[in-house]
Amino acid sequence: MSGRKLTRDDLRNAAEKYKNWGKWGADDEIGTLNYTQPDDIVAAARLVKKGKVISLALNFDQHGPQGAKSKYPAMGRINPLHVMLRTGTDAYSGVLDQRGIRAADDIVVMPLQCGTQWDGLGHVFYESSMWNGYDCREVTSAGAQKCGIEKTKQKMVGRGVFLDVARALGKDVLDDGYAITGADLDRTAASCGVKVKRGDFVVVRTGQMEAKLKAGSWDGYPQIAALASDTWGCEVRPNESEPGINQPWHWITIPIMGLTMGEIFYVADLATDCAEDRVYEFLFVAPAIPITGAVGSPTNPLAIK
Amino acid sequence: MSGRKLTRDDLRNAAEKYKNWGKWGADDEIGTLNYTQPDDIVAAARLVKKGKVISLALNFDQHGPQGAKSKYPAMGRINPLHVMLRTGTDAYSGVLDQRGIRAADDIVVMPLQCGTQWDGLGHVFYESSMWNGYDCREVTSAGAQKCGIEKTKQKMVGRGVFLDVARALGKDVLDDGYAITGADLDRTAASCGVKVKRGDFVVVRTGQMEAKLKAGSWDGYPQIAALASDTWGCEVRPNESEPGINQPWHWITIPIMGLTMGEIFYVADLATDCAEDRVYEFLFVAPAIPITGAVGSPTNPLAIK
Amino acid sequence: MSGRKLTRDDLRNAAEKYKNWGKWGADDEIGTLNYTQPDDIVAAARLVKKGKVISLALNFDQHGPQGAKSKYPAMGRINPLHVMLRTGTDAYSGVLDQRGIRAADDIVVMPLQCGTQWDGLGHVFYESSMWNGYDCREVTSAGAQKCGIEKTKQKMVGRGVFLDVARALGKDVLDDGYAITGADLDRTAASCGVKVKRGDFVVVRTGQMEAKLKAGSWDGYPQIAALASDTWGCEVRPNESEPGINQPWHWITIPIMGLTMGEIFYVADLATDCAEDRVYEFLFVAPAIPITGAVGSPTNPLAIK
C-alpha cells in the first residue's frame, strides 16, 4: 500500500470496471446471489459429512457491538432492546390465569444491522443510484421499494468457503489498519486447500479490509454470491481515502457489484473446527428474516459440516 | 371427538404420561432438539437433490397476522413496525454526504412471536414450572434465565417431513374446529410416502389441531425434534376444554415434553412442490435469531430439496 | 361553500396572503407562539378563580385513535405500545431483591402524533419549504434540525379560549363534512361571551374544519398563538380540494403562518364545565415534551380555571 489516498476518480474507475448492472436483467433485485445455481446447492449439501452445525452469530443482546453515544443524532444503532410482554413472574403471581394459559412473550427493538447481519442491496448507494441502477429514492421512509431484504428469502444457501487470513498469515489478529491484498487471499486459499468458485459464500476471518486494493484483488473472485467477515464492514478502518469518502469498498460492492455482504459474523468456532479437520468448505445456510422493505437483516448463519 | 371438555385432570394425566424432564440431564435447556443427532443431519443433507430452496416464512410486515385491537391491555403483539433510520431520500437530498457515504439503515420493533416463529421452551409454563422442571420465575422481566432461544443456536437443522393433512384428507383447508386425529396423521404420512423418525422436524399443513386427541395421537411420534404448522399455535381453536384452560396442547408440549414448536409457517409453496415431485422429506434449516433470553424468535425456515 | 374544489392556485394565493415568514426574524423557529407576551401570561393567570384543573388529553393507550391497518406501508402511526421493564409480579416473585429495591419500570413506543398532541413547525411543508422559509431538507432521518418541538419548551402557556362551535350551533356534533365558516366562529365567540385576542390559545370544539373558508375566516383572528381542536387535523374531512391536494389547511397554517396546531384534544370535560359556569377563558398550559428534533409531541394540555 503506497499510502496514496483513494480518490473519487479511483472510485469512478472501479465502478465502471466492476459494474454488474443489467447482468441479470433490468428487474433484478438480488445481484450476485444469482450466481448460486441449483447444482451448487446440491454439491454444497454433499459437503455435510460430520453432521456438525456451527453458528456464526453473536448472541443479540446488550453486550453486542453497538454502544457508545454517537455524535450523529438519532442514528439509532443501539444494541437490541429485548423486553418482555408477559413473564414467568406474572405466571407465578397468578395474574395470567384469567387467560387460561401461563405463557411468556417478548418483543425486541432492534436495528437491523446491530449484530450479525446481512447488508441488503438497498443499504448503500453510489451517488444517487442503488443496485442495478435503481434510483436511490426507492428507499424512502416507507422502506426499500426495490431490493428489500425479503427478495433474498429463498437464497443464502450454498457452498461456504472459509478463508482464515489471520491464521494463514500467522497472526492471531491482523493489525489495525492492515489492508489485505489479493496475494494474501490467494495464499490463504492455498493454505486452506480451497478454491473459491462461482456462487460461493466466502467467509473471511480478519479484522480489516481495504477498498481499493480489495477491489483490485477481486479480479479473480468476482463471481462469489456473498461475502461475510468478522468485521463491521468488511473494510479496513480507518479508510485510506480522501476526505468526504467513507467506507469506499461499500460504494462499489453493494450498489455497483450487487454483492450482498455479511457483517459482524462470529467465526471463532468455525476457525477452530476448520483448523482441526482441515476442511474449509461446508454447506452454508444463513437465511435473512424477510422483513419487507428492509435494507438489512439479522441472521444466524450456519456452517454445516 | 366426544365433545367432552378437557379437564385439569386430563392435563395432569397427560403431563405425567409425556413428561421428559431429566431425560437429557438436569441442566438441559433444549428438550427434544436433542433427538437430532449428527448422523441425522448428514442423512438429511443427502436429501438435497434438486438444489431448490423453499422458504416457509411469511414476510414480516404490517400485513402480518397480528392486528385487531386486543381486549388485553399491553399484550403488545403487533405486526412488525419497520422504520428507517436513514434513507435513500436523505441520500438524494445530500444530507448524508457529511459522513462520506450514502447509506440507508433501519430498525424494527417486533414482537418475537408476531409472524413465522419458534416458540422457545421458556414460552409456556405448566403451573409454576417450565421445561425440565425449572421454576417459571426464571423468566423475569430481564428475560429467560433458562431455556432462552439462544440455546438453540446450533440446532434447528435436520430432516424435515411435511405432512399435508389437508391434501391427504382431500380438503383445501380443514374445517374450523376440526381436530386432527392420530389416524389422520398416519394416513397422511402413508399417502405422502414418508415415515416420521426420531429427530425429525415435522411440518404439518392444516388449519387446526386439538390438544387432547393430539396428545393421545403422538404416542407413535414422541421423538420428533420439533413441530411446526401453518397455524397460530398448532392447536385446534376454539379449544375443547373447561373454562380456565386455554390452548391445552401448549401446556403439555412445551413445558412437559420440551418440544420446540414452530408457528405461522407458510407452507403453500412447499405443498405445491411436494405435490409435484411427490417427495415429502428434505433438509430443514430454520435457525432462530439468538436473542439472549428470548422466549421465541422469528425465523425464515428453509426446506432444501 | 360552493362546492368548488380547492386548487393549487387557491393555495398559492392563500400562502402569499398569510405568509408570516421573517416576521420574528430570519432565525425564528416558533412562529405564532411569539404572539404570547409576558403580560398575556400574567393576565391569563388571573383567570384562575376556581382552582379547577381540566385535562384535555386522551389517555395514551391501545384504545387511542390509531389503529386500522394502513395502506401506506411503514407509516407507523400505531397507538402507544406500553411495555413493562420490571413489574410488581417480579417483585412478588423475589427476583428483584438482588438489587435491594422492589420497583417497576416501563417503556413506551409511541408515534409522537398518535394521540393528544402538538404539531410542531417541522411537521408540514409547503412545497420544499418549512416555516420561515427553511429548506424542508432540514428535517432528515436525524430529526428536525430547525423548528424541533424542543424549541417550544418554554412556551405553550397563555390565555386559553374555548369555542364550542357545536354547542353554539345547537348540535351535539357537527355533521361530517360540515365546513365551519368565519361567521360560525364569530357567532360562537359571541355566544360564549369571549373575544379571541392576540397571543391566545384557541381550543375549538367541532368535528370538522375546512381549509379555504377557514383561511378566509381567520382574517379577523390571525394573531392567535396556537389552535387546537378535537379533530385529527383541525380540518374538514374529506377535504374539498383537487386530486393531489390533501389537508390543504395544513399547507398554509404550519409552514406559512407558523401556527402550532393541537390535535386530538379531548374537550368534553371542558365543554361541560364551560357550559356550567359560562366562562370560556382560562389559563392554558400544555407543555410539549421537548424531544430534540421532533416534529410533534404528545401533551397533557391543562385548562386551569
Add this chain to the structure above:
Amino acid sequence: MSGRKLTRDDLRNAAEKYKNWGKWGADDEIGTLNYTQPDDIVAAARLVKKGKVISLALNFDQHGPQGAKSKYPAMGRINPLHVMLRTGTDAYSGVLDQRGIRAADDIVVMPLQCGTQWDGLGHVFYESSMWNGYDCREVTSAGAQKCGIEKTKQKMVGRGVFLDVARALGKDVLDDGYAITGADLDRTAASCGVKVKRGDFVVVRTGQMEAKLKAGSWDGYPQIAALASDTWGCEVRPNESEPGINQPWHWITIPIMGLTMGEIFYVADLATDCAEDRVYEFLFVAPAIPITGAVGSPTNPLAIK
C-alpha cells in the same frame, strides 16, 4: 451522620411512622397529590407576576442521562430513541406527493423514566405492597392496574417552592455523598424567604439526598404534594444502608407516604432566575403524559413566575 448503616428495622420503623395508607380512602391512587386544594391553585396562580415561563426539563435525546451498558440485562433504560417515520428529505425527493401532502412524522422509543420525569405511585414497592396497601401484583406486564400515572392527569398544578440548598450552603454543588439534613432545609427555606406549606410542590437543588436523615427531616414538611430534584432519585448515593437495601428513601416515600417524586429536573435556569429576583415561589405546572398503566412519565415541568 454517624456512619451507622441503615437497617431493615430502621425502614420498618420509618414505614410505620410515615404511613399514609387510608388517609384519603381505601380507593385512593394519588397519595399526597391530594394535599393540593383548589384554593392552593388559585393562590399559586396569583404568584405569576412577570409572565415568565421556565422549563425544568432536560431535552429528551441521546445526550440524556442514560447510557452506560448495564450489568442488569434488559433493564432497558436507554436514552430516548427518536426515529422519523417520514421526513423533509422524503418531501424534497417527491416520494410523498402521492398522498397530496408533504409532511414529516416521528416516533419515539422512550423508557418513561429516562429523563425529566415523575415517578408514579406504582413505581416502588415496600415488600409486597404498593401505595395505599395495594398488592404489588397489581403491576403486571400489562401495566399498573392501580396507581397508573394517568390517575394524576388533572393534578400536578400548584404552588412551586424552590429550595436551592447548594446555594444556601454556599456551594456550587453538594459533595458527592453529602446527606442533606433537616437543618439544611430549614436554613435554605429561611435564606430563600419561603415557607413550605401543605400542598406545595417542592423543587430541591442539590446533588444528593439521604434516606434516613431525610425521612427524619421531613417531620416538619410531611404534607407537600410532590418533591422533585435535580438528581436521579432524590436520594444520596451511595446509599448508607445495609447490603440488600438500595435507595431506601424510595422504599418509604412512594409506597408508604404516597409521595409522587420528580427526578432529573433541570433547575439551573430556575436557580438563576430566583437568585436574581429573590422570589422562590411560583405557579408550578408539570402535567404527566397520561399513559394508561404507566409507573412513570416524562414531563416538561414549568415554573411560571
